[in-house]
Amino acid sequence: KLAAIVACIPNAVLGGAGIAMFGMIIASGIRSLGKVSFDGNYNLMLVAISIGVSMIPLAAPQFYTHFPAWAQILLKSGITAGS
Structure with missing residues (x-):
């Protein structure tokens, strides 16, 4: 029954929810990167290669x-x- 309810959700609504969800994940990642020291270590290289x-x-x-x-x-x- 739950699958039938989920199947009834319009694609536009699912797309909007997906944009919000991935936007929050990206914002959280950027916040985490703001706390990292990129001086004198390999953190900058690791992030650059990943991106x-x-x-x-x-x-x-x-x-x-x-x-x-x-x-x-x-x-x-x-x-x-990239992960």
Whole structure:
């Protein structure tokens, strides 16, 4: 019965809720990064590599086509690739 109720929710409402949810997650991450010291350690490099890898699926969607199937599943999404 719960699945039927969820299926009745319009896509626009789900999209709006998704935008709010992911926006809150991003804001929380930015707040956490504001507390990190980037002087004299590898924190800056770690954040830069993570952001760069997470943007690969957007910048070059075909980048992972020659990777094994299990790797494509993990890396096809920028969220999982950057994590």
